[in-house]
Amino acid sequence: MDPLAIPEIVIGRLPLYLRTLDLLASQGQTVASSQELGSRLGITSTQIRKDLSYFGEFGKQGTGYDIQYLREQLRSILQVDRCWDVALVGAGDLGHALVNYADFERRGFSIAAVFDKDRQKIGRRIERFEVLDAVTLPEVIKERRVQIAIIAVPAGEAQEVADMLVNAGIKAILSYAPITVTLPEHVRVHTIDPIRGLQSMTYYLNPDQS
Amino acid sequence: MDPLAIPEIVIGRLPLYLRTLDLLASQGQTVASSQELGSRLGITSTQIRKDLSYFGEFGKQGTGYDIQYLREQLRSILQVDRCWDVALVGAGDLGHALVNYADFERRGFSIAAVFDKDRQKIGRRIERFEVLDAVTLPEVIKERRVQIAIIAVPAGEAQEVADMLVNAGIKAILSYAPITVTLPEHVRVHTIDPIRGLQSMTYYLNPDQS
Numbered sequence: 001m002d003p004l005a006i007p008e009i010v011i012g013r014l015p016l017y018l019r020t021l022d023l024l025a026s027q028g029q030t031v032a033s034s035q036e037l038g039s040r041l042g043i044t045s046t047q048i049r050k051d052l053s054y055f056g057e058f059g060k061q062g063t064g065y066d067i068q069y070l071r072e073q074l075r076s077i078l079q080v081d082r083c084w085d086v087a088l089v090g091a092g093d094l095g096h097a098l099v100n101y102a103d104f105e106r107r108g109f110s111i112a113a114v115f116d117k118d119r120q121k122i123g124r125r126i127e128r129f130e131v132l133d134a135v136t137l138p139e140v141i142k143e144r145r146v147q148i149a150i151i152a153v154p155a156g157e158a159q160e161v162a163d164m165l166v167n168a169g170i171k172a173i174l175s176y177a178p179i180t181v182t183l184p185e186h187v188r189v190h191t192i193d194p195i196r197g198l199q200s201m202t203y204y205l206n207p208d209q210s
Numbered sequence: 211m212d213p214l215a216i217p218e219i220v221i222g223r224l225p226l227y228l229r230t231l232d233l234l235a236s237q238g239q240t241v242a243s244s245q246e247l248g249s250r251l252g253i254t255s256t257q258i259r260k261d262l263s264y265f266g267e268f269g270k271q272g273t274g275y276d277i278q279y280l281r282e283q284l285r286s287i288l289q290v291d292r293c294w295d296v297a298l299v300g301a302g303d304l305g306h307a308l309v310n311y312a313d314f315e316r317r318g319f320s321i322a323a324v325f326d327k328d329r330q331k332i333g334r335r336i337e338r339f340e341v342l343d344a345v346t347l348p349e350v351i352k353e354r355r356v357q358i359a360i361i362a363v364p365a366g367e368a369q370e371v372a373d374m375l376v377n378a379g380i381k382a383i384l385s386y387a388p389i390t391v392t393l394p395e396h397v398r399v400h401t402i403d404p405i406r407g408l409q410s411m412t413y414y415l416n417p418d419q420s
Contacts, residue, residue: 003413003414004414008252008410011410011413011414012406012410014409014410014413015403015405015406015409015410016406018409019388019390019403019405019406020390023389023390040390041390042218077413078409078410078412078413079412079413079415079417080409080412082417084408084412084415086408092307093303093304093306093307093310094303094304094307096303097302097303097304097307098404100303101388101404102365102388103365103388103405104405107405107409108405108408108409108412109405109408145419147415147419148408148411148412148415150404155312155313171415171419172408172411172412172414172415174404174407174408174411178229178311178312178313179233180229180230180233180250180251188411188414190407190408190410190411192402192404192407193225193229194308194311194360194384194402195225195229195313195314195317195318195319196222196225196226196229197384197400197402198294198296198318198319198358198382198384198400199224199225199228199288199290199317199318200218200221200222200224200225200288200400201358201382201384201398201400202288202289202290202294202318202358202382203213203221203224203287203288203289204213204214204221204382204398205289205294205357205358205381205382207289207292209355209357209381
């Protein structure tokens, strides 16, 4: 099946299902219904069954999903049954937090190199990484064939960094910069925007209470 | 109209529209079509018109949206035409990055206090904040009637912090912890999960290239 034939929004939900199944497995659970997954995620069970049906038949009516099997299938679909190298650009507070983020390796990713253009940061260590000069970025990325990068630089530098990453061969960017970076169509970008999350909750709050 | 009558996914897209309109306005643009917004966001123009139609008539056929007017309307709908106090829990690298995140104030939020339970962090300053002992959290949140909190603590502490926040009266939580926290139904939670973003992009990558 053409991977692009499946709606992006469906693909975007699969990691949520996988994260929830990982959690249930870690608690020793072996079977889960679409109702249980749905109630944990605030998604209808119908939606979950419909999303999964794009990829095959994963559960039997009435018995629920075999958690271990569905995890393996989702990891294979999302291609995280392997470990992807990730280039991290930005060695500030956020860069430090990301290097220390324990979940990457367990969920399919490994930070391969950390870059910054700040002379004061280059050469310093963050955990097991020496911060590399951003001018070496194209070379390192090409040599290691890295396809994924994380942008953790200030907004004003994000577009320049994104252009540099794309020229070096990066195909997918996770951006923490609070701007929408403009990229060629063949490059995927996912923006982490805390304000978006906050603004989608204030809609429901009662402003008179505070 | 009952706020809950509008699908959550629609509400979740409004901040994207607002962010894009803010950007266009900052570039001096005064009118935008649903096509232009759509192509910038990777959302169909039909979807955008449908989302906005829940709240009224914001554009005339053929002339596009008045950017300033639509921004004001969206800010009002999302209730970010005011400034919300936010409690930040966790004064590590991520907490530092969030305190220094310039976009909060401009987009409707103001960090009101920073908490940590680590003796080595309590009393230290991060920019204009003195890090407060987490045991004072209920008191401070109640006194200032804060309704929104950000969790920037390790996964293992997130549920405990979330429970404490809810007991103190918090109604909306933005969580950076890579676990799904369990909360009462009346409390909204939005999880920032970088792996989710990465995993939804690897689906489209060619693993043989790297």
